[in-house]
Amino acid sequence: MAEPTNQTGRTEKTGSAKGPGRILVAVYGVLALAATGRSILQIVEYFDRAPLAYVLSALAAVIYIVATVGMARGDRTSTRVALVACTVELIGVLVVGAMSYAVPDAFPDKTVWSHFGSGYGYVPLVLPVLGIWWLRTARRSAG
Amino acid sequence: MFLLLTQILVAVALLLTVVATGFALFDKVIGNVVLGLAVLVELGVLIQLVRGLFAIPVLDGSGHKATFAAYLITLPFVLAITVYSAIKDKTRWAMGSIAVGAFAVAVMTLRLQQIWDLHG
Numbered sequence: 276m277a278e279p280t281n282q283t284g285r286t287e288k289t290g291s292a293k294g295p296g297r298i299l300v301a302v303y304g305v306l307a308l309a310a311t312g313r314s315i316l317q318i319v320e321y322f323d324r325a326p327l328a329y330v331l332s333a334l335a336a337v338i339y340i341v342a343t344v345g346m347a348r349g350d351r352t353s354t355r356v357a358l359v360a361c362t363v364e365l366i367g368v369l370v371v372g373a374m375s376y377a378v379p380d381a382f383p384d385k386t387v388w389s390h391f392g393s394g395y396g397y398v399p400l401v402l403p404v405l406g407i408w409w410l411r412t413a414r415r416s417a418g
Numbered sequence: 419m420f421l422l423l424t425q426i427l428v429a430v431a432l433l434l435t436v437v438a439t440g441f442a443l444f445d446k447v448i449g450n451v452v453l454g455l456a457v458l459v460e461l462g463v464l465i466q467l468v469r470g471l472f473a474i475p476v477l478d479g480s481g482h483k484a485t486f487a488a489y490l491i492t493l494p495f496v497l498a499i500t501v502y503s504a505i506k507d508k509t510r511w512a513m514g515s516i517a518v519g520a521f522a523v524a525v526m527t528l529r530l531q532q533i534w535d536l537h538g
Contacts, residue, residue, distance in 0.1 A: 297503065297512055308522070312489055316482065
């Protein structure tokens with residue numbers, strides 16, 4: 276699908292990487308790095324210990340990367356993709372967070388989303404809410 | 419082996435975090451103080467990269483090696499990207515992203531030390 280353009284033929288930007296969005300992009304980028312690093316270690320070294328938890332950890336890492344890139348690019352399509360990624364992330368942290376308390380045996384180690392992100396100072400729980408709010412604000416401002 | 423470098427690097431990175439946060443709060447844009455501290459951190463990160471690359475073969479376990487290498491190689495880019503963005507876009511928000519980047523450098527450096535200590 277072609278990217279929407281304005282009258283001068285340039286790709287329309289939502290400005291999702293501008294203003295407070297800069298800090299969000301930085302935090303998302305750092306979390307993407309941390310989650311990727313941890314999931315590499317878990318999958319390579321301990322996969323048999325808790326396959327479900329570690330696959331979800333890898334999924335979280337991919338979603339953080341998608342959200343970071345989408346937010347940083349800031350065109351309409353990328354903003355929409357980032358919004359979907361943030362929504363999946365919010366659902367993920369809530370569902371996995373609840374599961375890690377309900378079925379603790381399935382989550383022997385801390386992952387990004389388990390225990391509502393307590394291993395990362397609950398940043399994974401707060402970040403998608405901020406991300407969704409900011410992306411919606413940026414999209415509305417762009418018209 | 420890494421301890422002294424880690425201590426210096428974490429101290430300077432945390433100082434940069436505080437200074438950049440102050441700049442963001444008081445709506446000041448990037449200047450010589452932030453740039454100087456960022457250069458010091460970047461220098462430390464590069465020394466750590468070179469030293470760390472030689473240390474990788476000593477580590478046990480492919481997972482720890484992979485994480486160690488991934489952090490080592492990624493670290494120099496974290497602050498470089500945020501500082502570059504702050505030079506291009508002189509706003510308080512860009513200073514906030516430098517604070518986030520510097521804090522990440524401190525945490526990731528401590529994590530590198532933690533992995534090293536498992537095998538040291």
